[in-house]
Amino acid sequence: MLHLSVSRRDDLAERATDYALEHGLIGLSLRPLAAALDTSDRMLNYHFGSKDALIATVLAVSTERSMATIRAMPASPSVRQAILDLWDTFTQPAMARCQRMYVEAASLGLFGREPYAASVRDSNAVWLAAIAAHLQSSGASKAKAPRLATLVDATLNGLLLDRPLDGDAVTRRVVTDLADALG
């Protein structure tokens, strides 16, 4: 078969990630996924080896997308503004989908379920480092940035869970409270 510029596997990985971001990881089954990707479960197993490996790949792709989005953020003029900017970034549709899938995986990881726990373990450190870097570039001290990153990331992810229940306006005001307290 002629080789495209992207390998078939990479192409499937990207599109499988799109599908998982939309439908979630949890009920994900190979046959419907394959149908949506115009291929067969046979092919997914061929290219990825197993469903668990596919899921690990999907989580890695999603994390990489999130990281790229964070890294692309320009420095904010203050820590207070950085928190608000992070929230705006988190709530962009593409990013919010990545975050909710991350939370889904992390909550499964709490029960020790694989491959979720391992994937979450892998991405946690680099992810917090990216948040810390943004906070630091926005004026946070090098010493405080890591803990601040943990705090802000935890809060924003928690609020993403509440957002559909409490409404965008209320949730955003809570973020402002956080920014005022920490900035």
Next chain:
Amino acid sequence: MLHLSVSRRDDLAERATDYALEHGLIGLSLRPLAAALDTSDRMLNYHFGSKDALIATVLAVSTERSMATIRAMPASPSVRQAILDLWDTFTQPAMARCQRMYVEAASLGLFGREPYAASVRDSNAVWLAAIAAHLQSSGASKAKAPRLATLVDATLNGLLLDRPLDGDAVTRRVVTDLADALG
């Protein structure tokens, strides 16, 4: 059959909740659950009607346990201390299990999956009200308590996700940062 003081259904509900708190809701299937409860899937369907109804019941029982724990907390001497006390309560093993199951359900709810979304919607408001009541009894103003409750609850739940990754000590220090900033 002779009637016990607790109905068979309530007894099963309590023990099914214990099982779900341990193993998670997601992979939950009736046969292993029934085996652990010394009954049969047939009986679970008889008493609860369907798996979805059973899950809704389990979530309700778990929420009720959490609420009872929060309501049993004595008022803290300050908002700062209240946040620390809430964290200590959240990290008690029994409570942490309830919270991680709630996060599991909430993350599924983000994808619109039932019966999780409906259960989370039901418990969210009363839960936040309980947190707000504790904060208020610890000195928070009546006006600020609700938003403060949303903020604190989101953060503590987010940190519960990080705790196995970052360690108890680090996570607790982050909670202290939050308490210092908000207290």
Next chain:
DNA sequence: GGCTCTCTGTAGCACTCGCTACATACTTCA
């Protein structure tokens, strides 16, 4: 005794799951 209602066990249906054995193309390289 019979009748009803609650509860339980057996067996099985119809379905989906992840995964694989097998055969088959097509490309590439010797």
Next chain:
DNA sequence: TGAAGTATGTAGCGAGTGCTACAGAGAGCC
């Protein structure tokens, strides 16, 4: 040309899923 490697389609296995039809046991009531 032939061997090797990559990619794909067909069919199906074995296990597990939620759920249910059916029969029966035991208690309470008339």
